[in-house]
Amino acid sequence: MKRIFKIILNVIPRPILIRLSYVVRPMLALFLKGSTFTDPIDGKSFRSFLPYGYGNQRNNVLSPSTLSLERHRLLWLYLKHETDFFSAEKKVLHFAPEQAFYKRFMSMKNLDYTTTDLNSPLADVKADICDLPFKDNSFDIILCNHVLEHIPDDTKAMQELFRVMKPGGWGIFQIPQDLKREVTFEDDSITDKKERAKIFGQYDHVRIYGRDYFDKLRFIGFKVEEVDYTSKLSEDDIEKYCLAKGEIIPVVHKD
Incomplete structure (x- = not known):
């Protein structure tokens, strides 16, 4: 998954990524639903967050629901x-x-x-x-x-x-x-x-x-x-x- 996210971030222009995220985000939130980590912005909890990074990827940092970072x-x-x-x-x-x-x-x-x-x-x-x-x-x-x-x-x-x-x-x-x-x-x-x-x-x-x-x-x-x-x-x-x-x-x- 880390490799896939890295390729997506570096290949697709940011304005297009923003538009695509509105479609993908609900599916990610449903797939990762759990109780280990919580996004304080919307109060939703997940078993894990997603990796993120253009160069070195950071694990467990991207919220599936709001797409917030640390x-x-x-x-x-x-x-x-x-x-x-x-x-x-x-x-x-x-x-x-x-x-x-x-x-x-x-x-x-x-x-x-x-x-x-x-x-x-x-x-x-x-x-x-x-x-x-x-x-x-x-x-x-x-x-x-x-x-x-x-x-x-x-x-x-x-x-x-x-x-x-x-x-x-x-x-x-x-x-x-x-x-x-x-x-x-x-x-x-x-x-x-x-x-x-x-x-x-x-x-x-x-x-x-x-x-x-x-x-x-x-x-x-x-x-x-x-x-x-x-x-x-x-x-x-x-x-x-x-x-x-x-x-x-x-x-x-x-x-």
Whole structure:
């Protein structure tokens, strides 16, 4: 199964995968129904989750029902238990909306919810993150997760995120990150897709972020909290929800 999923991820373009998943997902959820692991986003339980990864495959990480990964489930738990995201009236901008969240956030009456991306079929506004069609100080909350590693000029993208966030606003900008690496690594000369997947973890990534990612956000003007939310959870919950222990949630604020 791991080999099949790897081939699918690397051969079929992501927009097509998103559309196909709506057909396949109910069958996977039924086939893997059980009680060992639980997706906190919809509360459904399974005997196992699915493998996932463009390069090295991770076992037991993809939820059959919501198609959430470790980072999505961690973010959901954080938003639910540590913020007023689900109750306060907020204007939200969501980049490259994840399937696990899209319909749920769209249906929330307290949110004025806008999605944006260049290619995603789920996006309301087709836009370049480095040249956003929104006015200054427009949004209370910005979700931009696993996007910046795809952007050659991530400094410009961060400046645009800062520009459109309201003073007093906040956001979560998750990225794939190697916390053992002090400095971010990027090399524009690596263009082969297989080599990119091997080095950067995915064929369409342009860098591996190190610990300096947080300081780069601070240089742009954000205040940054490096939140290890798994440290607040029990070992049983980390295992039950299939989370990545020690993963950092970058929570940013604009004064």
